[in-house]
Amino acid sequence: MLNQLTVQHFAIVQFLELEFSHGMTTITGETGAGKSIAIDALGLCLGSRADANMVRVGTDKAEISARFTLTDTPHAKQWLVNNDLESDDDINDCLLRRTVNKEGRSRAYINGTPVPVSQLKSLGQLLVNIHGQHAHQSLLKSEIQLSIIDEYAAHHQLLQKVKDTYQGWHFLNKQLKQQQLNQQEKQARKQLLEYQIQELDEFTLAEEEFEQIEVEHKRLANGGALLESCQLTLNHLSEGEQTDALTLLRSSISALEAQVENDKNLENIIATLQESLIQIEDASYELRNFSENLELDPEKFQQLESRMSDALSLARKHQVQPEFLYSHHQKLSKEFKQLNSGELQIEQLSADLEVAENSYYQHAKKLSHSRNRYAKELSKKITSSIQKLNMQDGIFHIQLVENSHHALSPLGLDNIEFQVKTNAGQTLQSLAKVASGGELSRIGLAMQVIISQRVATPTLIFDEVDVGISGATAAVVGKLLRSLGEQTQIFCVTHLPQVAGNGHQQMFVAKQSNGKNTNTTMVKLSEKDRLNELARLVGGDNITAHTLANAKELLVNTVS
Template sequence: MLTQLTIHNFAIVKFLELELKSGMTTVTGETGAGKSIAIDALGLALGSRADASTVRPGEKKAEISAIFTVEPSSLAYKWLVEHELNNEDECILRRVITAEGRSKGYINGIPVPLQQLKSISQFLVQVHGQHAHQTLLKPEIQLAILDGYASHTKLQLNVRDGYRTWHNLANEEKKLLQNQQQRAARQQLLQYQVSELDEFALADGEYSQIEAEHRLLANSTELVEECMISADTLYENEDNTICSMLQVVTHRLENLLDMDPKLKSITDTLQEAVVLVEEAGNELRSYTDNLDRDPQQFEYLDERLGKALELARKHQVPADQLATHHHMLKAELENIADDDERIESIKLELAESQSKYNQQAEKLSISRQKYAKQLNKLITASMHELSMENGCFEMVLEAFEHKTPNPHGLDNINFLVSTNPGQPLQALGKVASGGELSRISLAIQVITAQKISTPTLIFDEVDVGISGQTASIVGKLLRQLGEKTQVMCVTHLPQVASKGHQQMYVSKTTDGKTTETCMKALSQEMRIEELARLLGGDKITASTLNNAAEMLV
């Protein structure tokens, strides 16, 4: 529950620190004093949108912090552990807004994105605003009220998961069907291109081999001539050759060894050179003897190389990438064939997914029908308590005409009401007056709040439009709720304010230049005076004081 709320420089609040207790706390004050300002500030700590106007004029920043106690078994505690933000049994939310409009959020002292403040807030506080009766007319709100009371979250998740599966398959089928005509034209072109490349059948790496062999055969005559001349020069010519000249030099130096043995290493080197030259000459001769000069092979290679270049130009790829391009086209052609097969198989998957979705949606509908009957009785009984003795309330659930999967199930909901004898049930917005709608909305909020595990409930002037005995009953209902969970109620009615376990008073002061709002807890005597003011206005008499004292008994 919320134990402390601290506000610095927010709107017309300079500094405010509230210590909050369990049970029902009522908040009262004069009109315009800012009774809801603490709730607005708390909303910022819970992740509500903020701008520079929230900062008190003349200040650099506004800062709001809220301290909650969290039980280890609570959803809030589990969320904190899951996000590695737990701090034993406490959760501290803090929000800082600068005068420039920048904002920072913290959970237990750790900076977090705004979305995380919003995420944990659903497990800490639930706010019922004074305009809730206006949104009550929206079908999506009506369905959310029923689902919140039923607490069948698992059924809702199953329906959403089933819808997501069906939706993804439906989108896939839609895209495949939309592109089917384009794929058919592309398939026809690919079949021709792949057939042409299949016929040529260029292997991986073959183009480089063909190119190298073609170059070799094209230059074979020149290669033979140059190699034979080189061989003759080295060894085979009858005239002077490199080999014979090396032998002459070697022989001369050998004759000088007796004069200087140091020449021995040189003569050895020359003898090795003679051997190497002889070997090089023999290898050249062998190379020229084995050089392939087959004209038919050259013609074949020339034709294949030309065809490869022609196809490469046609497909606008480098010739050495033609084989890779061939593989890519074949793969694309196979994928198109797979897409056509996919269209056939996806129809079966869609039918199966819709069947599974319908099963889950039907379970959700049955649960909704069950809890709708419970709520119908409870809300009707509450209407009777709230001075609508002949009122009757009924939630009507009907399946959509077209049972296309929907993330929220197949139910169309409508809140029907009758407020007078003999009057048929009609849509809530058509029958109920503003005051009746407000009371019905309040009844729904109080009843559904009893089934929600949120530890703190805030009612912000939800008693607008009621008075007298009805107001007393509303106060009684809220106090009963406060016995089970922490309730904070901003009200202008003494009948409601008197039912609180504790009461706070909001006041506004000004020195002509600045304005400041304050909030303080009231003692028993101060509560009597405040209730007397609510009962009798500015003029407080002994009678109104006695009346106020009786209300607190």
């Protein structure tokens, strides 16, 4: 329940500090005085859009705070606990605050903690439900009609299931269409890859084979020169006809060994020469072995020449270096497999989409069944209510048609139409075709009151929802709202004395101007002032004994 509202520098309000109580509070005032300004301020405090024009001219910022008691609001209390925003002093107390500077930037607070506006709005929906003066016009929209029956039937969880399964289906459907769209391009690429891979498969180049071909080709191409150089070197080292390095080295070692007794320093030199002798012998052995095993195979050379030429030709064709031809082959094969897997993905997505669609229809049909059940109940209640609102022959009917072939929607499968018969002898027709402005207003008000009785919001605000209503109908509306006010806190901005007189308390809005500044105020009326205000609403500014008597009768009827 809203206990207190403080407004500073908001629009044409300089300062307001209002205390509220349980029951029905009516708000009246002259046209243009700003009867809805406190509600607009409260709406800002509950997370509505901020604007620089909300800041009073000549001031830096507007500030609104609203204090609520949460004794009978368990959902709001739990929300605060879940978000770690409960009051340190009292779990049953909640303070919301919103500031807007002259540049239009705003800040939001819950129990003194800065929060995003989205959190303020989320909590606000659990605390206050505002019905605007033009709300009945939206009754002509099918999505609003569905939301009314869903709110009445408390379809929150069921509707969320439908929305969730729709989102799952929508995501898969989007993926499938994208895959199918790409499939033609993939098919062309697949045909090209198939030809290229077949060509490389037939060539069957092994990993690092080209490098090996290069080495062997070079060796065979230079085989004669290699053999000649090896033989010449062997002659120099060990196989010379007259002399060679080994012969000279052995002779040198023998000569020095003969002199070692004369000088022991020759021993180190002799050891070094002996090591050289061993190394030359080893080199000669390896060189001889190399020469004997050196192949000079013209046929093999021709095979290598052909293989290398084909590899170079393929490399040029595929625009890669020949040493990368093998890895290029593997890359194309991998891409080809991935393109094949795309077809499998389409098959899998199609199967997943069918499962998601079945899940959607399962929940959507449950929603449709429940909507039909509650549509009958709500139709009867609205019919009864509008007949009390001076539409004695009025009949209201909610027409629901489930279309299983309808395009999937997050709101379900139902086509809805609010139908009404306003006079005897007529047939039911669409609300948009039959109802006048006043009739539409009465039907909308009846819906709001009925739905409000089922919604657990502790504070309800009706902002001039009685537009287009007068006379005896207005009196019924007043009693209807007062009856609702016995169960919960209600604020009703009105211009009708029959409605204003039914309030448990009444507040008056006035606007003053000194030629330079304008200021709007709101005060709670005493019983005497309330009589005068009701008399003004009955007869205008000229208050007479007759209008006072009428006003007193309204209040007496209210109390009795």
